Structure formats: structure tokens, C-alpha cells
Amino acid sequence: MAKTLTRGGASSGLGVDAAVAKQLLTDMLLIRRFEEKAAEAYTLGKIGGFLHLYIGEEAVAVGTTSVLRPDDYAISAYREHGHCLAKGSDPKRVMAELYGRRDGLCKGKGGSMHLFDRSTNFLGGHAIVGAHLPIAAGVGFAIKYQGGDQVIVCYFGDGAVPEGEFHESMNLAALWKLPVIFLCENNRYAMGTSVERALAQTEIWRFGQTYGVPSERVDGMDVLAVREAVARAVTRARQHKTPALLEADTYRYRGHSMRDPAGAVYRTKEEVEREKLRDPIVLFRDKLLAAGLLAEADVRAIEKDVNDRVDEAVAFADASPEPPGEWLFTDIYKEA
Amino acid sequence: MAVMTYREALNLALREEMRRDPRVFVIGEEVGLYEGAYKVTQGLLKEFGGQRVVDTPIAESGFTGVGIGAAMVGLRPVVEMMTFNFALLALDQIVNSAAKMHYMSGGQFNVPIVIRGPGGPAAQLAAQHSQSMETYFYHVPGLKVVRPTTPMDAKGLLKSAIRDDNPVIFIESETLYSVKGEVPDDPEFLIPLGKALVRREGTDVTVIAYMGMMYRAMEAAEELEKEGISVELVDPRTLRPMDTETIIGSVRKTHRAVIVEAGAGFAGMGSEIAAFVTEQAFDDLDAPVERVTGANAPMPYARNLEKLKTPSKDKILAAVRRVCNANGG
Ligand SMILES: Cc1ncc(C[n+]2csc(CCOP(=O)(O)OP(=O)(O)O)c2C)c(N)n1
Ligand SMILES: [Mg+2]
Numbered sequence: 268m269a270k271t272l273t274r275g276g277a278s279s280g281l282g283v284d285a286a287v288a289k290q291l292l293t294d295m296l297l298i299r300r301f302e303e304k305a306a307e308a309y310t311l312g313k314i315g316g317f318l319h320l321y322i323g324e325e326a327v328a329v330g331t332t333s334v335l336r337p338d339d340y341a342i343s344a345y346r347e348h349g350h351c352l353a354k355g356s357d358p359k360r361v362m363a364e365l366y367g368r369r370d371g372l373c374k375g376k377g378g379s380m381h382l383f384d385r386s387t388n389f390l391g392g393h394a395i396v397g398a399h400l401p402i403a404a405g406v407g408f409a410i411k412y413q414g415g416d417q418v419i420v421c422y423f424g425d426g427a428v429p430e431g432e433f434h435e436s437m438n439l440a441a442l443w444k445l446p447v448i449f450l451c452e453n454n455r456y457a458m459g460t461s462v463e464r465a466l467a468q469t470e471i472w473r474f475g476q477t478y479g480v481p482s483e484r485v486d487g488m489d490v491l492a493v494r495e496a497v498a499r500a501v502t503r504a505r506q507h508k509t510p511a512l513l514e515a516d517t518y519r520y521r522g523h524s525m526r527d528p529a530g531a532v533y534r535t536k537e538e539v540e541r542e543k544l545r546d547p548i549v550l551f552r553d554k555l556l557a558a559g560l561l562a563e564a565d566v567r568a569i570e571k572d573v574n575d576r577v578d579e580a581v582a583f584a585d586a587s588p589e590p591p592g593e594w595l596f597t598d599i600y601k602e603a
Numbered sequence: 604m605a606v607m608t609y610r611e612a613l614n615l616a617l618r619e620e621m622r623r624d625p626r627v628f629v630i631g632e633e634v635g636l637y638e639g640a641y642k643v644t645q646g647l648l649k650e651f652g653g654q655r656v657v658d659t660p661i662a663e664s665g666f667t668g669v670g671i672g673a674a675m676v677g678l679r680p681v682v683e684m685m686t687f688n689f690a691l692l693a694l695d696q697i698v699n700s701a702a703k704m705h706y707m708s709g710g711q712f713n714v715p716i717v718i719r720g721p722g723g724p725a726a727q728l729a730a731q732h733s734q735s736m737e738t739y740f741y742h743v744p745g746l747k748v749v750r751p752t753t754p755m756d757a758k759g760l761l762k763s764a765i766r767d768d769n770p771v772i773f774i775e776s777e778t779l780y781s782v783k784g785e786v787p788d789d790p791e792f793l794i795p796l797g798k799a800l801v802r803r804e805g806t807d808v809t810v811i812a813y814m815g816m817m818y819r820a821m822e823a824a825e826e827l828e829k830e831g832i833s834v835e836l837v838d839p840r841t842l843r844p845m846d847t848e849t850i851i852g853s854v855r856k857t858h859r860a861v862i863v864e865a866g867a868g869f870a871g872m873g874s875e876i877a878a879f880v881t882e883q884a885f886d887d888l889d890a891p892v893e894r895v896t897g898a899n900a901p902m903p904y905a906r907n908l909e910k911l912k913t914p915s916k917d918k919i920l921a922a923v924r925r926v927c928n929a930n931g932g
Binding site for chain 2: 374375383384390395400401436
């Protein structure tokens with residue numbers, strides 16, 4: 268959905284014109300509504316297994332993707348619905364995948380944690396914490412090998428930082444100068460473990476310095492700030508094959524997964540309420556209204572459009588049949 | 604045909620495939636400047652340069668993941684494990700990433716990668732460097748697992764593995780690198796994965812073995828011939844997918860089966876072969892299937908204990924005699 272957007276519209280003072288602003292808001296809202304509907308469907312028993320919602324973190328995926336080209340790659344962990352939608356996947360097929368249906372992106376074989384979309388260069392959906400970081404480095408290696416100028420954005424949580432693979436990947440990407448943007452979504456918790464209880468160095472961006480990787484911290488609740496920081500990293504990566512480490516300061520409003528509904532044992536209600544004051548969607552919408560880039564009527568129109576698309580996605584998923592039994596044995600190997 | 608060592612056969616396979624397909628590259632510890640811990644990649648850096656012969660730091664999980672990512676977007680990596688013992692550090696990448704990518708993605712992303720290097724018992728290298736590693740891999744749907752016994756197989760199977768569109772675990776052996784044998788010169792000489800080979804025809808008993816155990820079983824077979832026992836030797840060559848047809852066909856002919864494997868017997872390759880032989884050819888059997896396996900102990904260092912750990916020729920002889928003297932018919 269997010270197209271390559273160029274900066275413009277100096278008049279707003281926000282660094283983006285009305286069209287771009289509208290797109291960013293729409294994309295964030297789509298993810299929010301999609302996740303809310305997914306939670307509902309989970310409660311109804313239509314979605315099973317683990318379901319990790321992205322609510323609260325939408326500005327990261329949307330701001331990031333808004334400066335990528337369609338031929339750039341993205342890869343993520345298991346809280347990836349937002350990254351996948353932002354990269355341009357059809358919400359209908361994403362919802363059908365969560366439902367485990369045959370029209371899902373992965374024919375119902377991947378599920379919520381394993382979304383892949385070749386048509387948008389979205390490389391998954393990986394549920395072993397830390398494991399997709401070396402894979403991202405490998406995609407960066409291939410880009411360079413093939414003489415391309417694409418980049419890969421690798422989203423991961425603060426929980427991956429203490430894993431060895433984070434450090435192996437940072438080292439290899441720096442050593443070999445690979446166009447990989449490591450984007451840590453620091454939502455302050457890995458399940459119930461706060462970064463203070465997990466990391467001797469809680470300022471995650473500083474790990475980049477150890478490996479000589481340009482690094483910065485960015486407000487992950489500010490879609491424009493994310494967009495600008497990622498744009499800087501993308502430019503460097505395209506031109507000089509330099510990796511980057513970005514730490515987006517963000518927050519998840521829901522529990523770790525639907526099995527942790529309250530998400531309340533390891534953090535206080537007050538903390539969650541305080542964080543909701545910086546809701547990335549509310550903040551951005553108000554900013555646009557204040558700057559006169561959007562009117563209330565525009566916002567209502569965007570909301571209606573998004574709600575319609577999400578309803579359509581749910582109807583599509585509901586109508587899609589279960590995968591046929593023979594599919595258990597297909598795709599295990601690629602046949603010549 | 605040229606006579607060359609197992610090591611040279613692997614080297615030739617790599618060279619030919621790298622010449623043929625610019626997407627093929629070699630990556631691992633000491634593969635370039637040092638020319639391979641076991642010299643399998645000798646001369647490759649000189650011929651193909653640093654972009655295609657990539658030395659890595661000691662980071663098995665990291666560089667295996669790099670191979671997987673590169674394979675997802677169109678390259679054909681050959682990842683060298685200095686020895687397969689170290690592949691355990693990359694086990695998650697192999698089992699959870701490489702093996703499952705095609706399935707999880709509903710067929711959108713395949714991972715054409717070869718992970719190769721020596722494994723199995725080696726000379727006095729003790730518990731951590733001398734063990735059969737195939738067990739950890741052949742259990743996993745989505746992987747192919749190859750164990751090439753001869754120089755000819757080493758070349759023909761490695762070339763097929765590189766051309767395969769799926770992750771292939773290719774486990775060589777320190778003790779076989781210097782073995783010599785005939786190898787076809789034809790750069791299009793390929794041995795298909797998943798095809799067993801009858802290495803010796805016989806009529807009384809089928810012995811199934813691979814790698815070092817095949818050489819030992821061959822000696823046993825020559826000796827048994829003098830006693831009037833005719834041994835048929837079957838080498839599976841690929842452990843997954845396993846050519847059950849060839850093995851069952853042989854057992855139907857000889858009515859007896861002995862499986863020899865170097866690794867610890869519990870839940871080993873022999874267990875699986877014994878199970879499918881019993882399931883599919885029970886009525887053809889004149890004796891219970893026998894397994895001659897490595898002892899259920901870690902590999903000791905001391906020479907005498909090490910000898911006790913791995914199946915000896917005497918144990919193979921005894922097992923074959925037992926099944927041939929049993930009279931089930
Ligand atoms: C290697 C590994 N260990 C443990 C788990 C179980 N687990 C799943 S998510 C998670 C927390 C990860 O937190 P983080 O990386 O911060 O991502 P977030 O959930 O906050 O988005 C854990 C421990 C896992 N999936 N993989
Ligand atoms: Mg987290």
C-alpha cells in the first residue's frame with residue numbers, strides 16, 4: 268500500500284505534503300483496525316495459536332516503509348502483521364492466512380507468525396527470536412553480490428538483542444559492508460522481561476557503535492521522525508552499502524499475545540495509560556488537523572475507507588475454504 | 604575416468620559447479636586464504652576470487668543464516684562447516700529456517716543451499732570432534748541428507764546437491780578424504796539424490812552400510828565369501844529421502860538384512876531401516892533384522908576404547924553369520 272514517497276510540501280512545516288500525510292495516516296489506521304479485528308476473530312475462535320498484535324507500534328512499520336522502494340526487502344519476527352501490510356500485502360490475504368485458509372498469503376500453512384509475500388519482497392514472519400537477523404544479513408550479501416542497490420530492513424524486538432545472532436549479524440554486516448537496516452522496535456518488554464532486566468546496556472543503539480555501525484535512537488511513536496531516520500539510513504545503505512542500527516522507542520498497548528490479555532503483571536496500568544498519551548495515530552492525526560493538512564471530514568473518510576477494507580478482509584477470510592488435506596504434503600520440497 | 608582422492612573429487616565438483624553457475628559461492632571458516640581446514644576448497648580463492656569464496660569469522664549460526672538469506676533471494680550458497688560438530692551451533696538455522704521456509708511460505712521461498720563438511724568418527728579426536736551427526740538432520744522434513752562413500756559419489760552427489768532447489772546436508776568424512784577411486788571426467792556427470800546403490804551383488808544376506816562402515820562391510824563380505832556366504836551390499840548414499848525401494852528389493856531377494864552404522868544405535872539410522880524393512884518385507888524375512896551399531900557411549904579418546912566404540916569387522920561377521928544360521932524358512 269505505501270508507495271515510494273518523496274519529501275515535499277514545505278508549506279505544512281511537517282516535511283510532507285497532504286497526499287503523503289494522508290497516506291501515512293491511512294496506512295497506520297489500516298494496521299490498527301486490522302489488528303483490532305484480528306483480536307475479535309481470535310476471541311471468536313476463528314484464529315488460533317499465538318496472535319501478537321502490533322497495536323501501538325504502527326508508526327515504525329509505516330514510517331519505515333514509506334521511504335522504501337517496492338524492490339527493497341523487509342523481514343521481521345512474529346509480530347509482523349503491520350510490517351507485512353505496510354509493505355503492501357493485500358489485507359484480505361493476510362487475514363485469510365491468520366484464519367488458516369487456502370487463500371491466505373501462505374496457503375494457510377504459515378499463520379500469524381509466518382507471513383511471507385514474494386510479490387512485495389516481504390521475507391517473513393520468523394518466530395525464533397533473533398534467527399532472522401543473520402538471514403537479513405544474507406539478503407544484504409546477495410544484494411551486493413548481484414550488484415543491486417536495494418536495501419533490506421530487518422525489524423526485531425528488544426528481546427533479540429541479548430541473543431548471539433544479533434551480535435553475529437551486526438558484526439558480519441559491518442565487516443562485509445552490507446546494505447542492511449537493523450531496526451529494533453524497543454517496546455521495552457520481551458514478554459514480561461523489561462530491557463532493564465535483560466540488558467547490561469539498555470541503550471540498544473549503542474551496540475551499533477561497538478561494531479562501527481551508524482546508529483541512532485528515534486521516537487517510534489512519531490511516524491515522521493521514523494521516516495526521516497530510516498531515509499538517512501537507506502540513503503547511506505544504497506550509496507555506500509553501509510548497515511545501520513536504529514532503535515525505535517515504542518510501546519505495545521496490548522499484552523504480549525492474546526494469551527496475555529491484560530499484559531499487567533510486569534507493568535503498571537498507569538504506565539500503559541501514560542504511554543497511550545503518545546498514541547502514534549492520535550498524535551499524527553492531531554498534528555495534521557492542526558497544520559491544516561487534513562480536515563475532520565478527511566479523517567472520517569479515511570476511517571470509513573479503512574473500516575471497509577478491514578471488513579472486506581474479514582469477509583474474505585470467512586469465505587475462504589480450509590486448505591485441502593493433500594496440502595499437508597505439498598511444498599515440503601521444491602520439485603525440479 | 605580419472606583416479607583421484609575423495610578430497611579432489613569434492614574440489615572438482617565445486618570448481619565445475621562454480622564455473623557453470625555464477626550464483627554458486629562458497630562460504631565458511633578458512634575456506635579461502637587457508638584453502639580449507641581439510642583442503643577441500645584448495646585453489647578456489649585463486650580461481651574465483653574473494654566475492655565467491657568467502658572467509659567468515661567463527662559464527663556458525665551467523666554465516667549459515669547468511670547462506671539461507673542469500674539463497675532465498677536467488678543465490679546458491681555452499682556453506683562449509685569446518686566439521687559437522689560445529690553445525691550444532693547452526694542447528695536452529697538449519698532446522699527452523701532452511702528446512703521450513705518453503706513450507707511456511709506456502710511454496711513462495713525455497714532455500715537452495717548446501718551445507719557440507721566432514722562428520723562421523725575420526726581418529727582419536729575424542730567426544731566433541733568425533734561423532735555421527737546425520738542423526739540430527741535426517742529426522743527433519745524439508746532437508747535432504749547425503750553421505751557419499753566413494754570419490755565418484757562425492758563428486759556426482761555434491762554436484763546434484765548444488766543443483767537441487769532444497770537445503771541439502773552433505774556430510775563427508777575426515778577418514779575418507781585420502782581414499783582414491785575412479786571419477787568420471789564429464790562435467791555433466793551427476794548422481795541423483797535419493798538413489799541407493801548395490802555395491803556388491805550377493806544372494807544370502809543384504810548388508811546396508813555407508814561411509815567408513817561400507818568399506819568395513821566390504822572386507823567382511825570378502826571374508827564371508829570364503830565361508831560360502833554371499834553378501835549383497837547396499838549403500839543408501841542419500842539418507843533422506845531414502846531409497847527404500849532398492850533396499851526392500853534386495854531384502855526380498857536375500858531374505859536377510861544386517862544394517863551397519865557408526866553412530867550410537869539408539870534411535871539411529873539402523874532403527875529406521877530395520878523398521879521399514881520389517882513393515883514392508885516381514886514375510887520375506889528368514890531371520891530377524893540385525894543392527895551392528897556404534898556403542899551407546901560418547902567417543903572416548905584412548906585408542907583401545909575408541910576401537911570398542913565403533914563397529915568392528917568381527918561384529919559385522921558375527922551378525923551376518925547369526926542371521927544366516929537362523930532358519931526361518
Ligand atoms: C529463541 C527464542 N526464545 C524464546 C522464544 C519465546 N518468545 C517468543 S516472543 C518472546 C519475547 C520477545 O520479545 P521482543 O523481541 O522484545 O519482541 P516483542 O514481543 O516485544 O515484539 C519470547 C521470549 C522464542 N520465540 N524464541
Ligand atoms: Mg519487545
